[in-house]
Amino acid sequence: MPRKIAAGNWKMNGLSDAMPEAIAIGAASEGLDCATVICPPATLLARMGDAGVTLGGQYCHPAGSGAHTGDVSAPMLADAGATWCITGHSERRADHRETDADVRAQTEAAWDAGLTAILCIGETLEEREAGATLDRLMAQLDGSVPEGANAENTVIAYEPVWAIGTGKTATPDQVAEVHNALRERLGPDMALLYGGSVKAANAAELFALANVNGALVGGASLKADDFVPIMRALSES
Numbered sequence: 001m002p003r004k005i006a007a008g009n010w011k012m013n014g015l016s017d018a019m020p021e022a023i024a025i026g027a028a029s030e031g032l033d034c035a036t037v038i039c040p041p042a043t044l045l046a047r048m049g050d051a052g053v054t055l056g057g058q059y060c061h062p063a064g065s066g067a068h069t070g071d072v073s074a075p076m077l078a079d080a081g082a083t084w085c086i087t088g089h090s091e092r093r094a095d096h097r098e099t100d101a102d103v104r105a106q107t108e109a110a111w112d113a114g115l116t117a118i119l120c121i122g123e124t125l126e127e128r129e130a131g132a133t134l135d136r137l138m139a140q141l142d143g144s145v146p147e148g149a150n151a152e153n154t155v156i157a158y159e160p161v162w163a164i165g166t167g168k169t170a171t172p173d174q175v176a177e178v179h180n181a182l183r184e185r186l187g188p189d190m191a192l193l194y195g196g197s198v199k200a201a202n203a204a205e206l207f208a209l210a211n212v213n214g215a216l217v218g219g220a221s222l223k224a225d226d227f228v229p230i231m232r233a234l235s236e237s
């Protein structure tokens with residue numbers, strides 16, 4: 001059985017006054033039948049160690065250290081308290097021109113530092129409208145999932161690019177079609193998360209789908225009042 005995971009991606013949001021949100025999320029996560037992971041900006045990782053929530057990075061450089069100004073490595077994330085790391089988020093693929101090969105190298109670096117990777121894939125609206133969704137996703141898996149990926153070291157997040165931050169959640173049918181194909185491809189044990197405008201109002205119907213094992217949540221993970229109902233819906237699913 002795949003594990004259930006409610007993951008929050010805070011993206012480039014969060015100053016030190018966000019600590020009470022993390023603490024409230026950590027407190028609410030106790031006793032739930034799912035894992036809760038918050039991926040804050042790197043600047044908050046170390047100080048969120050006491051919040052009682054599992055932590056992840058949002059990206060890691062393929063190298064462990066070196067002359068890479070402004071970057072953060074997987075060992076640094078682990079040193080700051082992270083045990084997870086997002087790789088291949090579409091915003092990084094777009095903003096930083098990260099390729100599948102880059103994502104693959106980052107994922108290997110995350111594993112080497114003992115981090116579990118949340119590896120993201122997703123199609124653009126153009127690709128969906130061209131009927132190329134599954135081909136695109138399978139190509140991303142081919143290119144970015146390293147040899148040796150398993151249910152312990154890797155979670156796959158399906159995030160349609162057109163559903164991120166737009167309020168346009170994929171329909172349950174659209175999510176089911178993709179997740180069923182991912183399940184067939186990746187085997188019975190790997191956790192498959194959906195991401196893209198997940199909120200309390202749509203979480204339960206997404207988690208009711210057979211091959212949805214959780215969510216990677218952006219905007220609705222920033223406040224405990226928004227995220228905790230999503231965590232609870234997953235726990236109860």
Ligand SMILES: O=C(CO)COP(=O)(O)O
Nearest residue numbers: 009164165196197218219
């Ligand atoms: O990109 C996402 C999570 O990684 C989804 O973001 P939103 O939940 O804000 O749409």
